[in-house]
Amino acid sequence: MGNEAIARAIVEHGCFLAASYPGTPASEILSSIARLKKEYNLDMHVEWSVNEKCAFEVALSASYAGYRAVVAMKQVGLNVALDPLMSAAYTGTIGGFIICSADDPGPHSSQTEQDSRMLAMFAKIPVFDPSSPRDAYKCILPAYMLSEKYQIPVMVRPTTRVCHARQNITTNNINGFYSAVSFEKNPSRWAATPRYRYDLHKLLNKKIEKISLEKKFYPLQWNKTPKKAHTCIIASGVAFAHVADIIKDTSLGDSVDIFKVLMPYPLNKVFIKTILESYKHILIIEEPYGIIELQFPEKKHIYGKSNGFVPCEGELTPDIIEPILHHFFHRKKTRRKLPANLPGQRPSLCPGCPHRASFFAIKKAFPNALYPSDIGCYTLGINLGVVDTCLCMGASINQASGLFHALSKNTKQQPPIIATIGDSTFLHSGIPALINAHYNGARFILVILDNSTTAMTGNQPTALSGIRVDGSRSKPLDLEKVIEGLGIAFLKNVDPYRVPDMINTLKEAALFLQKPDGGIAVIIAKHPCLMNIPKTRSPQPVISNSCTGCGYCVKHFECPALSITNGKCEINTLSCTGCGVCIHACPIGAITMDN
């Protein structure tokens, strides 16, 4: 897998400190590094940080001290770490420092299709854009060397199709030797005041200018044309691989020069000049933004995103690229048709998921509330009608606060506001939000869906679990103490599997909101993710003869183990986990526990 290849190269080339926060498609980078640490008994530091800003600053400081370091995250995670990124470009680095930011054109599992290469350009740091897992593996050493030569952070930007693609790679040895290093004080660099920042900015501009002239990163010509071509294709990332595969099966490769760009920013200056002088038609294929294209000062001969030739949104799959190539070469191709109107599958919470129990209780207690929510498996609560917003990590609490202030002016009809957030997301960026909401007088119910893991991205342990990424033990964070410490006066802990208790606690919380001295009510709905505990398969619930097949349970409870077959509810005994929560979902009590 691409992420494993990146991890392997990072460890092979002597990285001492790796930090990350999980996010698809980047999550397996850190877990693979941790696995290698264990397998080779390496004396390195690996951590799941509580958010990307923490991870970035931890890894950067190891570089300040002279060690090779890496920070990995998904593209929207880089937004969280943008503040230190901008400043780190100015201060520069000592030990090689790689920022691995994985993009997700599509998007397959992200809230935006943003291009991390744009943020590399914004910060003025070089970025590599590998086109395959093998490419990603091979670009780590040059990235470390470039970082050390210019004392600058270097970004490696894989996309989903690199991170989660698999191919065979021949690996090298891991020796795990780190030279002794120390942090050398240099306040005018590491703690530069605005006056010195001007000098650092000037230095940064010089660095990036020199990097743009590095011969080593001059784009490669992939094919050999028999005679001089007037047409060229410039591509980077996995889009290059698609182009190569499409061209390989045609004769087009004889009349067009194809260039593969490993370093899209800063694009080699000599290359830009040569291309503009040599070709009449230049097609640029990259995703998701036009970063290479942007660096061509003259657009007259360019076919790309700026003139609508290549789409500006969505993933560039072979199906999208092939017609672009045919259009570019004035060829035609016929296509098969899709069968019409198939009923769609959609993701849903797993059978037995404790989040489903929480959402069901919330809806039972307050069917007409406003439900700001957040990022995680529980975003799928949208299927149960209990998720109204999902903006970005940690936003649920601020949105509940904003909605409260906005709607409290309308005293007649203030609907209750019930925000939901997972435990990992709460630790990531929910705590400052809760301090803010509480201090500024918002009133709402906050349900922390505590399953003690980061479930959506593959069950990475959180600070509440007491386990670190390498399996070593830590003292679990006491969530209740944290919340009490903020001054929250209403705090209850409840197991959402006990639906009546959960409903009563929600109603109690709503009364607290109304009190003259009330405020924010926090409920911790605590039950571990079923991926992390052995599944209990018996006893399972059964459907009694009184079932009328009304469909209430499948509509409002939406457990994948329940269906209406031949006018009666049916339980799929293979997927049922025996959680028994559905007993509460039948309006006439036709679901009972099998004893």
Place this chain on the structure above:
Amino acid sequence: MQDTKTTNILMAGVGGQGVILASEIVAEAMLRAGYDVKKSEVHGMAQRGGSVTSHLRFGTKVYSPIIPDGEVDILFSFELLETLRYVHMLGAHPLIIVNNQKILPPSVIMGKDHYPDNIPDLLSQYCARVHLVSALDIARSAGNPKALNVAFVGALSRHIDIPESIWHDAIAAALPPKIVDLNIKAFTLARQNQ
């Protein structure tokens, strides 16, 4: 610049059926057989019960990890309805191997949509060779219905010309030791089942 033709297998199913693990076993087997292999699928939210696909490509030299429309050689589908979603991607002389299992989408469960009848007949309108496999029954007779994905790989293995021992090695490499024997039993039953 013509290379030897790449073989494209599109695997489809519903989250939880073990599609990704099955694709890892096939990729591992093809690697062990000496091919250049590229494989790609999407993780994250899609895995929680949504439609799942895995693109597997092998040949002398493969660049892209995604199969272009119109170039699928084998559509290897774990669920009847899911098969229909990808028939537009079939190539010139395709083969469909489909597991005879229905998983109802939420819209069908709630009565808003109708699950198409007689899917094998519909499929034969797109493809001359459609093989129907009862992988769940085979896995049950091997001892555990959860081995359905490996059993189903056994049905696929009949159409790929590499030694059977390579398949066994690939299965052993992908699974925890204590369930290997049961899975190889399921694989072999499906491989021999005509």
